[in-house]
Amino acid sequence: MDQFTVVCVTTAALWLGWRVWSFTLWPMLHPELPRRYPYLVPVVGHIKAMVNHTGRVFTRGKAYFGNTREIFSLVVMGEELYVVTNPSDIQEVFKQAASLDHDAMAVDILLDTGMTKETITQIFEPVYRSKNYIKATHDDFRLQMHPGPRLDKVQADFLAHIDKSLRFDKISGPMVKSLPTGGKVVSLWEWCGQILIDSAIEAFFSRALYEANPDMLQDFVSFDEESWKLPYRLPKFAAKKMYGSMDKCILAISKWLEYPKEKRQAAWIVDQMIEGLDEVKVTGSYQRGAMVFVLFRLVNTNAFRLCFWCLAYLLFDQELLNVIKEEMQPAWNREGEGSLDMQYLLDKCPRLSSFYEEVLRITVDSVGARVVMKETMIGNKKLSAGRKVLMPFRQGHYDPEFFGSDAASFNPTRFLDNEKLTRSASWKPFGGGQAWCPGRFMARREVYMFLVVVLFRFNTDLYSPDHRTPEFPVLDDSYPWGGILTPKPGQKVLVEISKRV
Ligand code: HEM
Structure with missing residues (x-):
């Protein structure tokens, strides 16, 4: 045997030994530990699938273990991640919040957003309101956004701005693709983004934010288009657009935060976050901007995408559109043109509600994540300290046992x-x-508001520049967005808008 053959045979023998040990013998010796979903290259593990087809790796892993929904593990670049898919195990993970910690996971997101280790220490010190800054902020998020007077205030501003912006003469700028006689052709994706992000800026941050950066909206959109890359910690040159636009957004918020309070009228939650940062002595301008940017992103990233999908589903199905419009009509007529009865939409439109949930089911890809702080039993599996836990909810939304044998298809009355x-x-x-x-309460109201105003104020027709039948956009499930998915690149929905006579 020549030297090359010896190397090959030895490598193959070692590889085979590693496979037998890792995926057969070790699980037999330790049935209490989550079994590993096999992979080919040691250490590297499932990295390619995690970046490229995250959803599929979870579904395939689940299928590999016979769809028993047992907790299994994935190895990605030497790190072992537990994947929890059984709804009762997920419930148990939520309950064991002390040993399966959410905030330890959030540290990575905060570091990725440009916070320093020093800031992280300050906001995790238990010195603020008898807890730490992060825990107090979770409470404040709920106080601002759960039904009550604080939500009423921000919601009224938000919805009024959506209504004000959805006027024919305000449809302008790059989202308008052509100007046929009496109408305007818009990109539906850009229109939803423009209106909803602008309205959120108005309601949560005030227009003074545009003084700090007139391109704030566009910079956020540029960041959002590539934001799935953030957790992968790519070098800056490999994700220039994402890092560059995130930096511009954070710098703008930092500058805006330095304006006198009367000038930067903000929602209660933003003032609370800033007062808290003062108390825990986070004084660096960029650090404060980065913290508030976390909220800016949460408020803005998902709702416009969901709105896009809702409108796309309606515009591509005339029969469904007629049914939903007929149900919504009394909410629009009641107060006359210009305002609408949101309570009617929320209480009296079961078809609209079912349609909304179904679009959410088909398009959302949220993944819960926790860090195991100390050894914990979930079901009959032992989770070891230091590992991360992932809960990909999407596979559960497509599970026929819960959602029926047609779970893979769209059914607006499901x-x-x-x-x-x-x-x-x-x-x-x-x-x-x-x-x-x-934000789940606000998300529904934003989407309902957008739908009803667009559908009752304008004539809306799908548009194709080459007169071919427009095609429904394909959902892109290849990237780990962690929220509402986007259409595949280049798949635009163009809509011709004209005033209703
Ligand atoms: C369809 C739209 C939306 C989806 C699918 C969605 C999804 C999610 C998910 C999965 C989380 C949990 C993240 C985690 O485990 O770390 C989350 C958190 C959050 N969302 Fe939403 N969201 C939506 C809309 C909104 C809106 C409109 C707002 C605000 C107006 C909002 C504000 C927040 C906030 C503040 C948090 C953080 C809560 C905390 O850390 O205590 N979301 N969202």
Whole structure:
């Protein structure tokens, strides 16, 4: 045997030995530990699938273990991640909040957003309001965004601004793609983003933010387009657009925070966050801006995407559109043109509600994450300290046992036909536990407002520049967005808008 053959044979023998040990013998010796979903290259593990097809790696892992929904593990660049898919195990993870910590996971997000280790120490010191800054901020998120007077205030500003911006003469700028006689052709994605992000700026941050950076909205959109890359810690040159635009947004917020309070009228939550930073002595301008940018991102990243998908589903299905419009009509007529009865939409439109939940189900890809602080049993599996836990909720939203044999397809009356579905243990579009999205109330109202105003104020027709039949955009599930998914690159929905006579 020549030297090359010896090296090859030895490598193959070692590789085979490693496979047998890792994926057969070790699990037999330790049935209490989550089994590893096999991979080919030691250490590297599932990195390619995690970056490129995150959703699929979870579904395949689940299928590999016979769809028993047992907790399994994935190795990615030497790190072992536990994947929890069983709804009862997920519930248990939420309950064991002390040993399976959400905030330890958030540290990575804060570091990725440009915070220093010193700031992290300050905001995790238990010196603020008998807890730490981060825990107090979770409470404040809920106080601002759960139903009550604080939500009423910010919501009234938000919805009034959506209404004000959805006027024919205000449809302008790069989102307008052509100007046929009497109409305007807009990119639906850009229109939803423009209106909803601008309205959130108005309601949460005030227009003074545009003084700090007139391109704030565009810079955020540029960041948002590539924001899935952030957790991968790529070198700056490999994700220039994302890092560059995030930096511009943070610098703008930092500058805005230095304006006198009367000038930068902000929502209660923003003032609370700033007072808290003063108390825990985070004084660096960029550090304060980065903290508030975390909120800016949470408020803005998902709602406009959901709005886009809702409108796309309606515009591509005339029959469904007619049914939903007929149900919404009394909410629009009641107060006359210009204002609408949101309570009617919320209480009296079961078809609209079912349609909204179904679009959410099809398009959302939220993933809950925790860090194991001390050895913890979940079901019959022992989770070891220091490992991360991932809960990919999307696979549960497509589980036929909970959502029926047609779970893979779109059915706008699914949640109407079975009203218990929103209470199903497998339904987690907004996550759960400590960081259960407090914006879920606002998200629904934003989307309803946008839909009703657009559909009753304008004529809306799908538009194709080459007169071909427009095609429904394909959902891009290849990137780990952690929220509402985008359409595949280049798949635009163009809509011709004209005034309703
Ligand atoms: C369809 C739209 C939305 C989806 C799918 C969504 C999803 C989520 C998810 C999954 C989380 C949990 C993240 C985690 O576990 O770390 C979250 C947190 C959060 N969301 Fe949303 N969200 C949406 C809309 C909104 C809106 C409109 C707002 C505000 C107006 C908002 C504000 C927040 C905040 C502040 C948190 C952090 C809560 C905390 O850490 O205590 N979200 N969202």
